[in-house]
Amino acid sequence: MSENTVISFDNVTKTYKLYSSTRKRLLGIFFKKIKYKKKNAVDGMSFTIDRGESVALYGKNGAGKSTVLKMITGVAFPTSGEIKVNGRVSALLELTSGFDMEFTGRQNIYLKGHILGLKDSEIAQLEEAIIDFSELNDYIDQPVRTYSSGMRARLGFAINVNIRPEILIVDEALSVGDAAFRNKCQKKVDEIIHKDNVTLLFVTHQIAVAESFCKRGIVMKDGKIVYDGPIQEASKLYREIFNAK
Numbered sequence: 001m002s003e004n005t006v007i008s009f010d011n012v013t014k015t016y017k018l019y020s021s022t023r024k025r026l027l028g029i030f031f032k033k034i035k036y037k038k039k040n041a042v043d044g045m046s047f048t049i050d051r052g053e054s055v056a057l058y059g060k061n062g063a064g065k066s067t068v069l070k071m072i073t074g075v076a077f078p079t080s081g082e083i084k085v086n087g088r089v090s091a092l093l094e095l096t097s098g099f100d101m102e103f104t105g106r107q108n109i110y111l112k113g114h115i116l117g118l119k120d121s122e123i124a125q126l127e128e129a130i131i132d133f134s135e136l137n138d139y140i141d142q143p144v145r146t147y148s149s150g151m152r153a154r155l156g157f158a159i160n161v162n163i164r165p166e167i168l169i170v171d172e173a174l175s176v177g178d179a180a181f182r183n184k185c186q187k188k189v190d191e192i193i194h195k196d197n198v199t200l201l202f203v204t205h206q207i208a209v210a211e212s213f214c215k216r217g218i219v220m221k222d223g224k225i226v227y228d229g230p231i232q233e234a235s236k237l238y239r240e241i242f243n244a245k
Contacts, residue, residue: 005086006167006199007049007072012081014042014067014223041067043223044081051087051166054193054200056210056231058238059220065203068220069169072201087199088117090165101145105136105155108144112159126162133188134158135181154181161188168192171203189213207235 017036019025028034042064049055059065070076071083099108109130113123131140134155144152161168170189190213193200204210210217210231217234219227219241227237 002050004050005048005084006051007086007201008082008084009045009047009068010082010084012042012045012071012078012083013040014064014071014076015040015079040223042071042078045223045225046081047218047225047228049199049201051199052197053216054214055202056214056217056234057201057203057220058210058217058234060242063220064223065220066171067223069171069201069203072167072169085167087166088163089167089169090116090160090163099144099152099156102143104143105134105140105147106131108155109159112156113163116163118163126164130155130158130162133162133184157185161185161192164196165192165198167199167201169201169203186212207238211235 016039017025017028018039019028019034019036024034024036028036045064045068057065057068067076071078072085073089100111103111106127109127110120110123113126118126131137134140134157136151136155139147139151144155147155168189186209189200192198193213200213202210202213214231216229217227217231217238218225219234219238221241226241227234
């Protein structure tokens with residue numbers, strides 16, 4: 001892994017055990033004889049992403065994209081192979097994960113900041129920018145349980161894009177809120193990847209949006225990479241294979 005490489009997959013496989021029922025899945029924790037099928041969600045994948053690159057990850061549902069993201073963020077671990085990640089990762093996946101529903105929005109800013117490894121002094125410097133971006137105004141000091149799902153997602157997005165990430169992972173998160181707020185989110189992502197030289201890994205089914213952010217595309221099918229190269233060629237292949245728009 002060179003100094004300029006921030007994400008490296010070396011022959012990575014992630015295998016899941018598929019049981020025929022919830023009962024058998026539970027029994028399988030304790031008894032090795034319970035029958036199951038093996039499914040390679042990711043199958044022998046190798047690739048590297050360098051600092052400052054913007055890469056789109058294409059593939060239909062079940063191709064293994066989410067599993068790749070989970071392994072990069074440390075939510076899941078490979079069955080075999082090696083993964084290296086060099087840099088602070090901000091993942092726009094489940095935007096509301098990590099929130100305490102009884103805490104206020106402001107308290108949750110500090111909670112998520114701590115989860116992401118920031119100190120109180122660092123969070124304090126970012127606090128007003130996060131609140132301003134979220135447009136929650138007076139609601140920021142109300143319990144998050146009183147927020148709508150859209151308000152919680154906006155707060156989650158505002159936190160993740162304002163913590164000065166080195167690696168930004170976006171999984172269809174740019175559909176947050178109304179049209180005006182979505183446009184604001186897209187402009188913010190564009191700003192940080194160009195101004196701050198942030199590495200972007202972008203997972204989407206929207207080809208036009210991917211092409212606006214990314215210069216490189218990786219196309220996945222059945223847990224394997226079928227193409228890795230310029231975004232226009234990746235988009236063309238994705239359309240041909242999956243009849244995508």
